[in-house]
Amino acid sequence: MSLKIIPKDAMAAFVGSLLGAYRVIGPLQKEAKFVFGPLESPDELRLDYDTSILPPKKYVLPQHETLFEFDASSFETKAVIDDQPTVILGVHTCDLHAMQLLDAVFQKTHLDQHYMARRENTILVGIECLDPCDDHSFCKSMGTLTPPTGGYDLHLTDMGDSFAVDVETEKGAWLIVHHAQARDAGDDDYARINAVMSEKWPRFPYKLDFDIGELPALMSVSQKSPLWQQLGDICLACGSCTNVCPTCYCFDVSDKVDLSLTKGHRERHWDSCQLDEFALVAGGHNFRPSRAARQRHRFFRKGKYQTDAYGLLGCVGCGRCARACLVDITPVKTFNELYRQRTGGPRN
């Protein structure tokens, strides 16, 4: 790792240079909110965004993606791989953590060539959050307020009139060498970034009443909590929570046929374990028929299963599901209530 400095007035040139060589994705304003989208010019980039409606996940695991094209009459198939060189700018640390989980999932046992081709051709440029996005984020409690080791290529910290750039990988170093007017950080810069970090830390609240290390164990004794039925009673099974989640990756697959009726493509698209038909099989049996069972499944994936399987967090504390939920089901309230049920009250 090395620390570089890019003056703010050199950022437009940096991004402009990237635009000449890569598809560049970054946070953009969309009415009153922010979204990740393709940049057309450097001045669209909003590194000061609070949170995005959807996480940048959609650029490595799109909502719809073609797995292969086919000709049913001749049984010819051709895999479709998207390996367009891409830079994603301004990824918050929660979303960097989420990307690490996706990387693990799509590499394990059966390597998913579609995901990995995108991922290997994507350069991740994180940005340090200096203020909480809103009341829903709980990154500090989840341990995701700092970027994951090895989980980014470059990481920016806003130092007022310049950005400090933490260069983590060779891919990141390449970007700096070829596209940025950057200088090495000096003693003053280190003093400055030290101050910025120290000042930001207290601005983020702890939202969980217990240590995140206890979450998998808490979940394992919460299988029969009455809370699941209470959540099931109010859940609308709309799937908003999973649609906005940076660590959700469940998908369905379907075939699309063009007007020739023989040529077409097979595509995968995001699916949601909250939808009624998710665990339905052909004979008509639904293995997770109640909303209570589906909410429990979702929270167990977030709080325990993924950690057991991959050693990584299944929830990164971004707060998107809480913002999206129409009936105010939130991970913070859910996890804290489970903790209260087991212990009689929050730790002081």
Add this chain to the structure above:
Amino acid sequence: MNTIYLPEPARILSIEPMTALEKLFTLELAKGQSLGHQPGQFVEVSVLGVGEAPISISSSPSRSNGTFELCVRRAGDLTGVIHQKEVGDQLGIRGPYGRGFPLEKFRGKDILFAPGGLGLAPARSVINQVLDDRGRYGRVTILYGARNPSELLFKDELKEWEERDDVELRVTVDRPDDEWTGNVGVITTLFSKASVYPRNTVAITIGPPIMYRFVLMELLGKGIPEASIWLSLERRMKCGVGKCGHCQINDLYACQSGPVFSYAEIKAVEGAL
């Protein structure tokens, strides 16, 4: 480029109608290689332009001869189209996937098969594998239940098994017709008639979720050890490669850790049974 989602073409060599709803397809991979499966595994079957679904493999590796068999029930859009296919047509195949039955653990044991309904399709794979290596196992008992006589699968093989001296076969139907002279009642009514020594028995049961509840009661009630009771769990294995999430049972992916599980492995897993 090859990917984990690309099906391989397989040619239909023969189609045998079995019941009003089930047909047995014999397939050969177009490139000529063996499927290389274990009893209890499944494949993802595609019709390009229609879709893909998991289907258990019904033939045993011991009889593969470069081909494999799928017993397909017409239950939806995809299987409806598969049923319209003719000899010489192609289906797409991915797999085999999942964990099959650990036959090496069953050597020297008495084997009690208890398939119900379409559960005979995957059970047949392991039954024939055992029968083709008969000397390695003790007593072999097959208890098979179907709703009515017209839904009985693999009738020719049932007859063969019936005629063998080294197999005890008992068949029952819930609703007999006028010609039925055999047992009447659900599969659990057969258990008291079977001559097995529970302590040395491995039980293999495959059927619908409701059947497991009652069959497990019978098997456990005989004192068959929990680790010696093996089941295959049906789930919606959409991708077959542990990614899509549809077949997840708590923390287990049925397509990776299963679909074959011992009762000991899943008895504490909420929602598995």
